[in-house]
Amino acid sequence: MSIANYLYLSAILFTIGAVGVVVRRNAIVVFMCIELMLNAANLAFVTFARINGNLEGQVVAFFTMVVAACEVVVGLAIIVTIYRSRRSASVDDASLLKR
Amino acid sequence: MINSALEIGTTQTPEAVLFWFLAPISVLAALGMLLVKKAVHSALLLAWVMISLAIFYIAQEALFLGIVQIVVYTGAVMMLFLFILMLVGVESSDSLTENIKGLRPIAITAAIGIGGLLTSLIARATMSRDAIGLAGANREGNAFGLAALLFTKYVWAFEVVSALLITAALGAMVLAHSQRVKSNFAQRDQSIARFRKSSLSEAAGLPGSGVYALHNAVDVPAMLPDGKAAPSSISGVLEARGDMMESKKFEMKPEKEEE
């Protein structure tokens, strides 16, 4: 089995995450799909680190995790705030910028 | 499952078995995360995907990262997700009908296109690439190797990211903070309110729950000087629930006096 299979897996997970962002309406599920995409990218980085023989890929994956954590914190705080004022967690309800 | 002698470009059989076992399951889990109705189920399925990814990291000799994935990502981030789901509405579920025309077909087509293109691009990119493997980089251990990179070459990025973490924490606090609408009814205000009542019988505060020789509990009311129980000394909930105990039971009977 070639190592590229990990990369293919990463691509598939990324795709599934992308579809999820567009299709789901619950804000938190959308967020989770974004997390899935980030994780897929991490997998690819780790695999590339292995292919290239140095740890730079893993360092990048590490930073990605940190940033993803920050993003989750702030993003969920925002969702909670919006939920408190609007009583709804659906993404479609924030549509005031329509034509 | 750590391969110390890698064949270039390919893996050995144990890793292959691991991969071919876990990968389809993670893909199914991811699909499930996408398709299930309840958000909590999505969160749990995502947690499964993350754990399997951690296993993959470990299999690829990224030990530190694998453990961090489990501890930070699955442990902290996913749990955070679940907490917020609790707050925001566990019962909330998406309806199945789509109200933006053409969204689903286009999204699925685009996604399949992206997937296919990515796959073929990856195949093109890695066609003649040989994997060097991390045997050399991990010579003194994975954590050591990572630290060597992190604190020398990437120290600036490291510092900036930590500043980011602090900022994110502060941001979350600011966002979650809600202003008091009414003033806080603190101790001083309570004392003033007690003295302003019509009678001063409770100016010194309510009696605490009964303290007896034989029983000392929250559910036993104190006894008043005239031998009656003082129901205000325990929580009204207990009385309403019928959990209040008789205080007479626990009275200490005086010993028979001689002469």
Add this chain to the structure above:
Amino acid sequence: MTTSSNLVWLIALPLLSSALLLLAGKRANAWGHLLATTVSASAFAIGVVEFFAMQNRDVAARPVTQKVFTWISVGDFQVDASLLLDQLSICFVLLITGVGTLIHVYSIAYMSHDRDRRRFFAYLNLFIAAMLLLVLGDSYLNLYVGWEGVGLASYLLIGFWNEKPAYATAAKKAFIANRVGDVGLSLAIMIAFATFGDVTFKGIEEQADQASTASMTAIALMLLLAAVGKSAQFPLQSWLGDAMAGPTPVSALIHAATMVTAGVYLITRSNFVFDAAPTAQLAVIVVGVITLLFGAVIGMAKDDIKKALAASTMSQIGYMILATGLGPIGYAFAIMHLLTHGFFKASMFLGAGSVMHGMKDEVNMRKYGGIGKYMPFTFITFGLGYLAIIGVPPFAGFYSKDKIIETAFNAGGLKGVLLGGATLLGATITAFYMTRVVIMTFFGNERWGHKDEPHESPALMLIPISLLSVGSVISGFLFYRNHSLEYWLKPIVNPAGEQHLEEFLKPIVVSVLAVTAVIIGVSIAIAKYRGEISSEAPVKVNALTKAARRDLFQDDFNEKVFMRPGQLLVKKLLNFDYIALDGLVRLVGAVSVGAGQSLRKLQNGYVRSYALMMVVGVLSLLITVWLMTS
């Protein structure tokens, strides 16, 4: 080739005077006319001096040139603003300045009551300058400048009283008809340049035998078109009648003696071109014959004295054009007739002006009658001009017209008989309508409509008329005697001395025939108009008269065939421009607006559709990468 430095003053003096009079404004009102007349007279004086100097020189040394400045110098193409005074141009210079000065003098009195008299003289001087440039230019390009200049001056002078819209329209009509001809001149210059690389007369004459007949014919036909426009020949003759809207001195100078003869000058000057293109010469003859009959027929039915004289001018120039088409030997006779015609036609126009002056500016001959005994001087001078034009020997017109008729017969064969017959017929009709004019004006019952007797005109008007009448008496004989004009012009128009035509009829026979034709015409006219003439034009007339009254339908034809389709075409083109071309532009705008409207629907406010757009963007990016690395 001798050079001189005087030639430029011939043009510069009138031009400067014109500019001065126009720019000085009202301040020059008191002396403007005097300055203009003096300038014109000085030009005449220079012309006379040059003439005598030329006569005293050898034949080969007679032409005089002067280069004024280098006009165009582009690569290999160089055109100098140069002047050429040779035997041909000196005739014209003397005619223009001589007759011009006399008419200036006449106008001092004729226009004395007009408050725009200064402007009139400015335009007259402008005309003199332009016409002199026309005849003195040494290349087609220089001639063209003068050509356009006289067209401009004609427009300005015809429409001089432009408060009346009809006069302004007449001026426009003249200018437009001229313009059609000018296209011919431009094309001729272009073809000449393409063929020879040179536009000077000398240059083309030297290279004439190297060019193909086809290109020579093309040039010649284009020159003929120009001449037709300027000289009011068929089919561009409709403007001459309406040009009588201008003051009478204008009609005398421009539309009798000089501008309308520019076409004849052009063809004569281009004799080397026409002699190399027999087909074009045939066209010239045809145009000449048609016009001489056309003008004569129209002249028979005109009751407006000036329009009758205009039709007569048209017809006489037809004679001249016919003569130029008859080969090298005809040019001299054309010029001879041109010069004599200048005298007698100008004198008749001035005489008509004098009659109008006495009849309170009435032009309708039906309202004249019996003026002869009240204005004897005008009567006598007009009569001398009349005798000259109909060709009574020994007056001027007889000699020149007679030579043309003779040359026409000598053209040989059927062509000669037809041409000769046509010219004789023209002579008869000319005699008829001129007699009609004279009878209606000076004889017969008085039909004035009022009782005031017409008085004779002032001396300033009568002196020029009389001088011109002297010319109409003696000039023909002077040009004819000893073939003086023929020999004078020979180096220019007939250098090889060729073309001895076979005599078809002996000259004396031709003369007798001509005189007989004249007598017939006069008799018919006297017979018809001897009795009472009505003061209203009769309504029941035959078809030919009706047609002649309507200028043989030329205006109607022009309107139906050129004007209305032209207007329709313009309207269609405007429509096309609005719908198609503007529509294209508006389509661009509409497309942008439509695209904007459709794209607006993408902004539906839903975050998910924006996310979808991002996904699609990533997809396209990947496609690009995929294509670039494949």
